Amino acid sequence: MPNYKLVYFPGRGRAEVSRLIFKAAGVPFEDVRINTANGEWPGETKAKCPFGQMPVLFVDDKVLAQSKAIGRYLAREFNLAGKTNWDQARADMILDQFEDIGTEIYKFMFEKDAAKKAELSEKFNSETLPRHLGYLENLLKENNGGTGFFVGDSLTWADLALANAYDHLGGTDAPFANSPLLAGLIKRIRATPSVAEWISTRPQTPF
Amino acid sequence: MPNYKLVYFDGRGRGELVRLVFKAAGVPFEDVRLDDESATPTWPGEWKAKCPFGQLPTAFIDDKPLAQSKSIARYLAKEFKLAGNTNWEQARVDMIIDAIDDISTEVGKFMWLTDETKKAELREKFNAESLPRHLGNLENILKENNSGNGYFVGDSLTWADLGLVNLYDRVGGVDALFTNFPLLAALNKRVRDLPNIAAYIKARPLSPW
Numbered sequence: 396m397p398n399y400k401l402v403y404f405p406g407r408g409r410a411e412v413s414r415l416i417f418k419a420a421g422v423p424f425e426d427v428r429i430n431t432a433n434g435e436w437p438g439e440t441k442a443k444c445p446f447g448q449m450p451v452l453f454v455d456d457k458v459l460a461q462s463k464a465i466g467r468y469l470a471r472e473f474n475l476a477g478k479t480n481w482d483q484a485r486a487d488m489i490l491d492q493f494e495d496i497g498t499e500i501y502k503f504m505f506e507k508d509a510a511k512k513a514e515l516s517e518k519f520n521s522e523t524l525p526r527h528l529g530y531l532e533n534l535l536k537e538n539n540g541g542t543g544f545f546v547g548d549s550l551t552w553a554d555l556a557l558a559n560a561y562d563h564l565g566g567t568d569a570p571f572a573n574s575p576l577l578a579g580l581i582k583r584i585r586a587t588p589s590v591a592e593w594i595s596t597r598p599q600t601p602f
Numbered sequence: 603m604p605n606y607k608l609v610y611f612d613g614r615g616r617g618e619l620v621r622l623v624f625k626a627a628g629v630p631f632e633d634v635r636l637d638d639e640s641a642t643p644t645w646p647g648e649w650k651a652k653c654p655f656g657q658l659p660t661a662f663i664d665d666k667p668l669a670q671s672k673s674i675a676r677y678l679a680k681e682f683k684l685a686g687n688t689n690w691e692q693a694r695v696d697m698i699i700d701a702i703d704d705i706s707t708e709v710g711k712f713m714w715l716t717d718e719t720k721k722a723e724l725r726e727k728f729n730a731e732s733l734p735r736h737l738g739n740l741e742n743i744l745k746e747n748n749s750g751n752g753y754f755v756g757d758s759l760t761w762a763d764l765g766l767v768n769l770y771d772r773v774g775g776v777d778a779l780f781t782n783f784p785l786l787a788a789l790n791k792r793v794r795d796l797p798n799i800a801a802y803i804k805a806r807p808l809s810p811w
Contacts, residue, residue, distance in 0.1 A: 400611075446701055460701070471689050484668055488654065488670040488671075
């Protein structure tokens, strides 16, 4: 078993899906959290990152950057990526969609003008998010009626990404009121013992 | 051989990397180009409802849909052995593709502006500050692989190398932007000179984007 070290800021952000993959797979890893506040970042860490950014994953002494590339590598190593090339592609496509939703959130998350922020947030919650969730609900339904997993008949990192999105979207059931299949899958995944234990013991962070 | 259909708009944009994967592999595909500007647009038409996320590009493999440009390209690259030979190599390819995509996204922030002065100003800033920083990182990564005289990953062509070719066009198709990045410049040229790629670049519809 290689030595795994995941390096990121002290938050869920772009590293949490990878942490969930480790936890779901039951694979130990060093969960390194680098602070900007005390100068740890950039410190000596930035120069070790291929693109000067985090997260990065060290596998023994080799380094990998880019959160989705990291997640996909781990998912494939631990058989959580999908069983065929096609299933893997369908899981990838769902991960990309979550990335797009995240991009929409970032558009207003860092907006300093309070009025503009409220306006963008309103548009996201009333139009953008429901549209995205609608597509995802349909995709889930197409897979054996949607009472199992996003892809195939076993857990993949696409399901973990959904469970993670729950937290990014506020950590309440409200956004999923009109997406019962997604809500059901989120509940199932978050109740899985390894995931439930991580959610209850991980550092509580604002992002 | 399955039946492959790529549906996108009539430009390079987010479809071109997928087209390059087909061309590099020498695999035929139906290159559907939709129009959303004319008086009789073909998008959204009947296509939008067939797309998993209502967006393009969407690929149809024997009529089964796959969305999201990078996921489509990766699926095909894996089918055609252009993705990397081990999980680690594939991850390094994915990482490079994501980094190239980040650069493309930055270009997207100014290339559609209608205010030509603002557009030129932002492009100038990008070319002077952001792009060199990004290309420097990619040059280093390339150098780490057999001194950078071959490919980005392993010892054969992967879609990461095709991603570089696509990036060159995306940032303007100008050699001057790569002057300080000789390994990238040479890799771009090597891949563009591959027979399949050269023929495609010569024959493809010219597009401003």
